[in-house]
Amino acid sequence: MECCIVSALCGFALFFVLFLFLWFFADADFTLLKANLFGQSPENKLKGLVVWVTGASSGIGEELSYQLAQCGSRLILSARRQDELNRVKHRCLERSSLKDEDIFVLPLDLLERTSHEEKTRNALQQFGRIDVLINNGGRSQRSLCLETSMDVYQALMELNFLGTVSITKLVLPHMTQRGTGSVVTISSVVGLAGAPLSTGYCASKHALQGFFNSLRCELADYPEILISTVCPGPVKSQIINNAFTEELDKPIATVPSQEHKMPTSRCVRLMLVGIANNIKEMWISQQPVLGFYYIWQYTPTFAWYVSNLLGKKRVQNFKAGVDADSAYFTKPKTS
């Protein structure tokens, strides 16, 4: 009997050590990593599907377009800058066996909600259906709450939250009519956690999480419709260059280094694996940020404590003009 208990404890300890070891090298939650190893491949599941990507002119949306093209998906590419969308289309054609008519460039401003009905009609007319909507377009923020104008807060909610809700509401009736489809929304680690210098951005991503978690429940009668939210940590892109600051038209002063961020291609590959395997929420980030998702989810009191410690340093760095993102351990400049 004693021997059995000792063996069970040893087995458990071994499993725990192995788990910690794997977790140390993980760059996504375990459900997603399991799907990446044993699940359906995006190449099989996404081939021939019509995918509408917003924010396709740069960063994550641009890389999504390339990888989806390589999977054989037909694409509707949207963002404000038509020349950039044409560039992305051209590169998609170079990298895949898609033909010109398989990729439709559809310029769209998420802030101009009155245009969304017509844009959705155009998108539907092009291929006759939309199988997957990827709500990716959005902007971040780098400014202290007390110094940020209400116009910036309004713009963040209008763009990241209401713009996304508007397109989703227009595409959804088409999906419910067909009884199938996927709405995938790029949220963020700050859709789950809090972060200084990003109060409005964080709020807009929390709003998206609440909206889509509720929508998923409302659509319980449609088991073939996937509502998925993706929560990436820091990923290489133009997000900080384009971030809102204290005022609407004020550009960012210090563009931080991207060195510590996850390669865009790896993040997007994991997203496509998640979509191919119907995963409802994906956490994608390298360590140590991945650890934050877990402590925010399972031990919020501890998360508040740690976030306050790190957040204090981040605010100090920001005020001292040091790269707030990657310089937690850099001594602020003294004047």
Ligand SMILES: NC(=O)c1ccc[n+]([C@@H]2O[C@H](COP(=O)([O-])OP(=O)(O)OC[C@H]3O[C@@H](n4cnc5c(N)ncnc54)[C@H](OP(=O)(O)O)[C@@H]3O)[C@@H](O)[C@H]2O)c1
């Ligand atoms: N990179 C990260 O570390 C990270 C982490 C978590 C979540 N995310 C999320 O990932 C998504 C993509 O961001 P990214 O990192 O790829 O940044 P990015 O390189 O700046 O790309 C943002 C995209 O959004 C589009 N966009 C901006 N304003 C728009 C508007 N008014 N209407 C339509 N499209 C608009 C931009 O195109 P135009 O300028 O041509 O309109 C661009 O294609 C965002 O939702 C972001 O919040 C990013």
